[in-house]
Amino acid sequence: MIFQNIQVHHETVARNIDHIVDKHHIQNLTEICRSQHPSAASIWLPPQIGNIKINVDISFCNADSLISIGYIFINSNGKFIFAGIEHSTTGSAEEAKCRGLLAAVKRGVCQQLKHVEIDSDNKGAVDYLQGKPSNLSWTATNFLDEASTIAANYFTYFSFMHCNRSGNQSAHILASRAH
Numbered sequence: 001m002i003f004q005n006i007q008v009h010h011e012t013v014a015r016n017i018d019h020i021v022d023k024h025h026i027q028n029l030t031e032i033c034r035s036q037h038p039s040a041a042s043i044w045l046p047p048q049i050g051n052i053k054i055n056v057d058i059s060f061c062n063a064d065s066l067i068s069i070g071y072i073f074i075n076s077n078g079k080f081i082f083a084g085i086e087h088s089t090t091g092s093a094e095e096a097k098c099r100g101l102l103a104a105v106k107r108g109v110c111q112q113l114k115h116v117e118i119d120s121d122n123k124g125a126v127d128y129l130q131g132k133p134s135n136l137s138w139t140a141t142n143f144l145d146e147a148s149t150i151a152a153n154y155f156t157y158f159s160f161m162h163c164n165r166s167g168n169q170s171a172h173i174l175a176s177r178a179h
Contacts, residue, residue, distance in 0.1 A: 102143045
């Protein structure tokens with residue numbers, strides 16, 4: 001357009017760049033998912049009928065930076081209910097994952113949910129919440145104990161489940177973009 005002496009407002013150029021970058025990013029994510037899971041028919045499993053699934057993930061750079069927490073609520077028909085992001089602080093990626101689970105539980109309470117399945121790609125945290133042996137810091141377990149207590153007090157039914165990282169991609173994208 002410059003060579004044709006056409007003037008374009010800088011905001012229009014910025015929007016076009018954002019659109020192209022987003023399109024490229026989505027294409028790359030699709031290719032990555034296909035290459036990592038070529039035989040998987042589905043990388044995300046819906047919750048049981050009557051339940052709401054909360055997928056949660058975080059973005060952590062270092063202990064001196066804010067973490068971003070992303071969560072998505074979806075019903076058993078695969079219908080989007082709610083999504084959100086939060087920012088917080090923590091000392092490690094492990095603690096950030098656990099703080100993310102706590103944030104998702106608190107948001108579920110705020111949404112007045114009663115039957116929830118909370119998915120995280122942090123196997124150690126989910127193992128701990130399921131009463132299995134795990135090797136987590138005391139700070140991380142404090143976040144998880146609080147999440148478990150809140151869930152037991154406010155939800156009629158709840159479960160914490162481990163999901164494959166690729167099945168948690170939407171929450172991951174929310175968290176990373178919020179950074």
